[in-house]
Amino acid sequence: MSRHHPPSTINCLRYVLIALGLLWFGLDGHAAKIGEMSDTTVLEQAGRFFTFQDPAVRYALLGSMLLGICCGVMGSFIVVRKLALVGDALSHAVLPGVALGFLWNTSKDPVAIFIGATIAGLIGTAAVGAIKHTTKLKEDAALGLVLAAFFSVGICMVTMIQRLPTGNKSGVDKFLFGQAAALGANDVKLMAIITVVTLLVIGLFYKQFLVTSFDAGFARVTGVPVQVMHYTLMLMLAFAVVIALQAVGVVLVSAMLITPAAAAYLLTDRLHRMLILAAIFGMASGAAGAFMSFLGPSLPTGPFMVLGGSAVFGAAFLFAPQHGVIMRWWRRRSRSLRVQRENTLKSIYHVLEARDFKPEGVTAKELAEKRRETLEDILGQLRELRRHDLATLQDDEQTVFLTPDGWQRACAIVRNHRLWELYLTNAAQVAADHVHEDAEKIEHVLGEDVVRQLEKRLNYATHDPHGKLIPGEADMLRGSAPSERITDAVGYGKRT
């Protein structure tokens, strides 16, 4: 079903990568060092950011965008697999690895830190699995355990490193909350390589990842090595966490995994679109975080990136066309208003029916008695009908006449109601005095094609179980009072 999608995913991401590449190589210039920025104003800082003159700015921006892409893509997988908090545990578990990698030659060597952190992350993930399988502790406890245990070991090591003569200037504490400005050329190169590798692996095995994420059983049957796929995913997740560490910080990496992906999840139902959207959102929040933290001397990057992501998520949560809160609220509201209009129309029909459809208007007072509601409520409902051109009001808004449209809707609702009652008594053997409640609900949702099928199934019956006439198509169109039609239908409770 999605055979042609992987290329389109790759295509789109390729353009993004080319754009990033241009940003990296195309601009060249020498400008003031980042250390001098504390005595400039916010506006000057912003100006300097957008001219991209400063290499530190370019590295910070590029790095933040790359990590946004990588985290967004990998985060999508853990969000759809309901593993969101595995990302949290994993990101805390890498800290001892970072410290060990730093100790390797007591300097901030990106490769050593990368390897150490990846190994620690994978051990952490494996420990979660082991605790889950060999004790009766549940997954959430296992995740929390591993998170706290590994992180505390990491904290102890970091505080020990800071005690070393070289340690205090090492910037190893920057790993806690992230400082994009600390990114160097080597860091960004490593990030670019990892991002490209991640995207390639995802692109090549897109179908396998898709199937394993949504239906592991089916994947196994079709010969996909589910376990291998799972561990590959975990490895790449660890990669994403580790390259994000320096800019976002250990504590908040999980947000870069979860939040952009969750926002994308609200906007689409297809995984490939979700991956692209999450990558874009991640990139945007990364860039926003790098920009914001550049404005002040000691502002950490990570929290700003996280807030950027949260803002995107908040917007998606409120305004998403399908799953957004506002659209859902609007849909529910318009549905309940429609149901109320239809109920008013139905009551008008009942009143008309009770006096054999004499061509007179129905008064609001009659309706109020029929519906057992106050006169003000009824008047409000009638005005609502007039607003939708279903009725006209006369005599100082006291008498209501249905328009042809209103008459058709009223007939349709009554028909739906009575057909359903008849169907329940005839086909489902429900007692005639139990069918009304159910029909009250279903009358508003029956579509034309279902009505046609019901009519056919009930042999075009003319009477409902209570002996009332079911309005037919001709009555609706002519605007005439429903009359006996010649049919051989037999319904329960038919009078003749």
Added chain:
Amino acid sequence: MSELIPPFDWQQHVIAPWTEGFGANIWIVLMGFFVATACGLVGNYLMMRRMALVGDAISHSVLPGIAIAFLLSHSRGTVPMFIGALVAGMITTILIEVIHKKSRVKQDAAIGIAFTTLFAIGVILISLYASQVDLDQECVLYGEIAFVPFGEPVQLTDAFSAPVPVFRMGIVAVITLIFVVLFYKQLLVSSFDAGLATSLGINATFVHYALMCWLSITVVSAFESVGAILVIAMLILPGATAFLLSHRLPVIHALTVLMAALSSLLGLHLATWLDCSMAGAMVVMASVLFVLAWIFSPLDGLLVRWVRQRKLHLEPPEEIIVVPK
């Protein structure tokens, strides 16, 4: 390596803390013990409700509450801090519910989004108003339990005074203990079977929110001196260790308190030896205790499992071997 890990010296690292530094160390150990006890007891119920990570979330997200309380009240007073933490805790709980119920985002992702957002706000507030807030970023994570003894003292009797944080934490721990004893039945039933709780006349929703409120209070009174990481760890680790050692809730509670005492005491010695973060060392010791319980637990430990499995392989019970004729 040698400058990183100093040689272990019994006299200097085990005896000396109690002969020379007694006056300060007793408060540190007591503080760690109170934090671990209060968090551990609350954490047991969180774990039974499979909400361990909600505890994690709340212990992160009280940060903006504390920061805003500092900024508004210009003091480190207990009352504004408690109010800030309560509000932040409630906001987290409600945010998680809203995201989870009103959209198709699952609960785990909702937790992840809610707490990281609030924590990020807290960190930004702290770095923007660093001079007013009197908290720094690292302190938020692993606290400064070593400074606890030098805090302002509360004069309890003429001869006896205790530092404010320890005093406050002690009261919170004692109240937690009283709650756990008094409302034992309510907490137990509503944790395991919300339906049964309702039929017994226990309002499960109320218990849930009360637990969350108390969690926020516990977290905030521990936060300032020991940081987020010790709180999160102590919510889960002592309880999880106790869960591996017993199946009875009263025993689990008792073991939790024991684990709390052990990890704070051993943590002090570890930190003295390695000269590292004290809160971190306490958690490391709690983790070591967990690993020991995991391996050696007589109930279901790895060793017992291994022996059981080996027996199964070596001597298949004869009576169930069916010999075909």
